[in-house]
Amino acid sequence: MTKRIAESRGHKGGPAHRVSLLELVTPLARQINSLDIDRIADVCVTKIPALVGSTFASLYALDEPNHILHLVRCNHPFPINKIVSLNQVPPSPMVVAVKSKELILTGDIDTYNKPIIKRSQRAFAQNYTTRNCAIVPLICHDGVVGVLNLADKAEPATFTQEDISLIELLGQLIGASIGNIKLFEKMQRQAMLDGLTGLMNHRTFYEALERELWRSRRYGGAISMIMADIDNLKAINDTYGHRAGDKVIREISRRIKECIRQIDLAARYGGDEFSVILPNTSLEEAILVSQRIVEAVAASTVSWQSVRVPLSISVGVGQYGADANPEDITSRSDRALYIAKQSGKNTVRVFGASENL
Numbered sequence: 599m600t601k602r603i604a605e606s607r608g609h610k611g612g613p614a615h616r617v618s619l620l621e622l623v624t625p626l627a628r629q630i631n632s633l634d635i636d637r638i639a640d641v642c643v644t645k646i647p648a649l650v651g652s653t654f655a656s657l658y659a660l661d662e663p664n665h666i667l668h669l670v671r672c673n674h675p676f677p678i679n680k681i682v683s684l685n686q687v688p689p690s691p692m693v694v695a696v697k698s699k700e701l702i703l704t705g706d707i708d709t710y711n712k713p714i715i716k717r718s719q720r721a722f723a724q725n726y727t728t729r730n731c732a733i734v735p736l737i738c739h740d741g742v743v744g745v746l747n748l749a750d751k752a753e754p755a756t757f758t759q760e761d762i763s764l765i766e767l768l769g770q771l772i773g774a775s776i777g778n779i780k781l782f783e784k785m786q787r788q789a790m791l792d793g794l795t796g797l798m799n800h801r802t803f804y805e806a807l808e809r810e811l812w813r814s815r816r817y818g819g820a821i822s823m824i825m826a827d828i829d830n831l832k833a834i835n836d837t838y839g840h841r842a843g844d845k846v847i848r849e850i851s852r853r854i855k856e857c858i859r860q861i862d863l864a865a866r867y868g869g870d871e872f873s874v875i876l877p878n879t880s881l882e883e884a885i886l887v888s889q890r891i892v893e894a895v896a897a898s899t900v901s902w903q904s905v906r907v908p909l910s911i912s913v914g915v916g917q918y919g920a921d922a923n924p925e926d927i928t929s930r931s932d933r934a935l936y937i938a939k940q941s942g943k944n945t946v947r948v949f950g951a952s953e954n955l
Contacts, residue, residue: 623767629645630771638772643656643671643673650757654749655746655747657745658682665685666684667744668682684697692745692747700735701732701733701735731748734769738778741777792865795851796851800866803875806865807927811922811924820920821879821922822881822917822918824876827872828847828909829912830910832870846909849900850909862875881917888946892911910943914933914934914935915948916931916934918930933949
């Protein structure tokens with residue numbers, strides 16, 4: 599609870615007031631308690647403004663890694679900013695609310711001075727008929743997850759003490775729900791990824807391969823597949839320990855990611871084995887990617903206890919039509935990988951070809 603809100607309540611808050619507040623909030627709380635951001639956004643821009651008498655509302659979610667707020671939904675009939683940078687100078691009231699974690703409530707935005715926001719800094723100022731607004735930082739576990747904006751309050755033209763109580767309570771509920779969505783999404787991503795490398799795990803790899811085969815059957819095209827195996831990982835583990843081996847695996851996964859496109863799908867297929875799905879990629883292009891990966895890894899080393907550990911991988915590559923199944927694709931590419939291993943390692947072999955590339 600902010601100091602400003604606590605002071606504004608005064609002695610209000612007796613039993614009758616609390617019951618009234620509960621009756622108002624309970625139906626919305628049930629709708630807000632959701633993992634569906636669209637459902638939450640609908641409450642924010644339709645039902646909450648009606649409850650407190652505001653004309654306009656907008657919900658922004660915080661993208662913390664990129665330091666931006668992005669618009670989830672609004673009810674404005676005119677354009678508003680879809681992206682708000684937290685690094686803007688001078689900061690807008692919304693940025694101030696995020697950084698201070700405090701509700702900003704003002705009856706006159708033109709005279710607001712924490713910080714001073716000039717009319718020229720408000721690109722859409724002419725679209726509002728009043729100068730009041732509530733800017734609500736949405737907080738979960740002491741971290742901001744978004745912002746709710748309410749503007750152009752109708753009669754009365756200022757937010758009442760009950761409005762403030764409602765806004766504060768609903769802001770807490772919305773923040774908790776958005777935080778739960780972010781946590782759920784994080785858990786889903788973790789379930790899909792290999793914990794050591796951040797690449798797709800074995801299960802997710804097969805799901806992605808099924809999707810790409812379905813796409814090829816529907817829209818045409820072929821899929822190329824790379825299977826790569828770390829050379830001498832067992833010897834590295836035996837000599838330097840498994841922590842050194844883990845560092846090798848991470849370094850090679852990083853090199854693989856640097857050598858492929860964003861649409862390509864890399865996975866840690868097994869303990870020392872990687873796979874890369876290359877959608878709509880010819881065999882010739884896939885061979886070039888394979889060679890680039892082999893060369894990038896061979897040019898790298900891992901430092902472990904003052905020792906430079908050399909790295910190399912063996913690669914099998916092939917191209918497959920939409921009629922292939924995942925097991926055929928992986929087994930054939932694996933066969934090419936086995937031939938590469940038997941041919942001296944640190945090399946590329948093509949399924950169905952015997953030449954060293």
